[in-house]
Amino acid sequence: MRGFLHHLWITLKLNFRNPQAVVFGYVVPIFFLMAFGAYFAGSYPKEPMIRNLGQLLTITIMGGACFGMPIAVVSERERGVWRRYRLTPMPTAGFVLSILIARYLLILTAGVLQLALAVWIYHMPLPIAPFKLLGSFTLATFAFLAIGLTISMIASSTHAVQALGQSLFLPMIMIGGVGVELARLPQWARKVAAFLPGRYSVQAMDVTAYNVKVSTHLYGWYNYFALTLIAL
Numbered sequence: 001m002r003g004f005l006h007h008l009w010i011t012l013k014l015n016f017r018n019p020q021a022v023v024f025g026y027v028v029p030i031f032f033l034m035a036f037g038a039y040f041a042g043s044y045p046k047e048p049m050i051r052n053l054g055q056l057l058t059i060t061i062m063g064g065a066c067f068g069m070p071i072a073v074v075s076e077r078e079r080g081v082w083r084r085y086r087l088t089p090m091p092t093a094g095f096v097l098s099i100l101i102a103r104y105l106l107i108l109t110a111g112v113l114q115l116a117l118a119v120w121i122y123h124m125p126l127p128i129a130p131f132k133l134l135g136s137f138t139l140a141t142f143a144f145l146a147i148g149l150t151i152s153m154i155a156s157s158t159h160a161v162q163a164l165g166q167s168l169f170l171p172m173i174m175i176g177g178v179g180v181e182l183a184r185l186p187q188w189a190r191k192v193a194a195f196l197p198g199r200y201s202v203q204a205m206d207v208t209a210y211n212v213k214v215s216t217h218l219y220g221w222y223n224y225f226a227l228t229l230i231a232l
Helices: 002-015 019-042 049-078 081-085 092-122 130-154 158-175 187-193 197-209 220-231
Strands: none
Touching: 002 019, 002 049, 002 092, 019 049, 019 092, 049 081, 049 092, 049 130, 049 158, 049 197, 081 092, 092 130, 130 158, 130 197, 130 220, 158 187, 158 197, 197 220
């Protein structure tokens, strides 16, 4: 247990020494927050940002899980760090679990920062069910962390991580119900979004943020089932 906690603490510290991980984990979510805020400030009638909280938090999760974690893991593998891990008495599964927990904590802090900035700068109301939001956020995070682990396994370099991450990030942003609300997408895009995890993450968190009255959000149990299946 001491070795597990020590590795967890080191992983948290090393994350902030990797500029790419910090950019994708913290700077990208804040950039999207400002972009959404600029859109809402100029919209007429003015649309409350709370309606898009699920989208913003999903972007935060995607940045940390599909970019931040794979970049850190692959860069360690390139330096031979994982070979040294195998010489220690701690099993490999323990190191993987430590990395997942550390990344979850980092993504959680980024989400809290994004939520606090939205409330402070744009006067966004607080979610109606904050504890349920935390549960949905946690489930969505581990679903995307599973995708991040897959990227870490098949990527041969940090440049390959960015290419593979973008192949998931951009489609979900544009036609996956993350960057643009699902209700505003054409019918063909909604069908494509059903095969992308971003849709289920957004819908799972939207119902905990405000009173959803859109038919596409009614099947809350299916969102949780899909995210759990992706995580497993």
